[in-house]
Amino acid sequence: MRLPILALLLIAAPAWALSSGTTSHSVLALVVHAGWMVQFVLCLLLVFSVVSWGIIALKWQMVKSARSRSRQFLEIFWKNDRLSAIFDAAKQMKGAPLAELFEAGYAELVRLSQRRPSDRLHQDEGHDPGRMSTDLGGVANIGRAMTRAINEEIGQLRRYLTFLATTGSTAPFIGLFGTVWGIMDAFREIGARGNATLAVVAPGISEALVATAAGLAAAIPAVVAYNFFNSKIDGLAMDMENFHSEFLNIVKRHFVEDSDGHD
Numbered sequence: 001m002r003l004p005i006l007a008l009l010l011i012a013a014p015a016w017a018l019s020s021g022t023t024s025h026s027v028l029a030l031v032v033h034a035g036w037m038v039q040f041v042l043c044l045l046l047v048f049s050v051v052s053w054g055i056i057a058l059k060w061q062m063v064k065s066a067r068s069r070s071r072q073f074l075e076i077f078w079k080n081d082r083l084s085a086i087f088d089a090a091k092q093m094k095g096a097p098l099a100e101l102f103e104a105g106y107a108e109l110v111r112l113s114q115r116r117p118s119d120r121l122h123q124d125e126g127h128d129p130g131r132m133s134t135d136l137g138g139v140a141n142i143g144r145a146m147t148r149a150i151n152e153e154i155g156q157l158r159r160y161l162t163f164l165a166t167t168g169s170t171a172p173f174i175g176l177f178g179t180v181w182g183i184m185d186a187f188r189e190i191g192a193r194g195n196a197t198l199a200v201v202a203p204g205i206s207e208a209l210v211a212t213a214a215g216l217a218a219a220i221p222a223v224v225a226y227n228f229f230n231s232k233i234d235g236l237a238m239d240m241e242n243f244h245s246e247f248l249n250i251v252k253r254h255f256v257e258d259s260d261g262h263d
Helices: 005-020 027-033 036-079 083-090 097-113 117-124 138-158 161-193 198-254
Strands: none
Touching (some): 036 083, 036 097, 036 138, 083 097, 161 198
């Protein structure tokens, strides 16, 4: 499944040709006998296809791991009543966006609580952060830290997806360019021979159309994968936004006191 479709066609072509008994009309024969520009276009599309399938495989593993590990972290988060214990568990769950988001928020919470001398002792003893005053803008700082973490995680998840979009939008036109060039070569050959029978026209046109087929073979999986991964990443982004809100609510309820010293 991870092999590019064009590569599969080129690999399967000899067997197909032998089974049909007409090697002159096989896909491999069309590629071999095509002009140099068509062959260059096919090589370029093969590179696009190979890189696209590599990205698809990489992103499949990354998104799958992010979803499963984030679910595991959420179970730990809601079953544990100590943020310090959750933080220790989050450090062991690399690749989980929600764990990275929690680490950013918790680190900022600890930093703000340590501004108060009475809370440093609690941190040295391994306790959760103490109270912090709203006049320091504590909750806003935590929110900004978590927002930065969300943007970084989404950026990591979306990395290289631009190449899939580029392949999906340009590969058909690259293939069409090869086809147009091949057809021009075919018509020049027809003009040189002075013969326009089907037997003369068909081989050249067939060789040229291989480029369009290769362009579509490279573009279609890239477009499907791009839309699929964007949908999954949007779901993860929504989960991170929901967790961002839940964590800030917890901080407001348990760690924030009014500027006059009241809880």
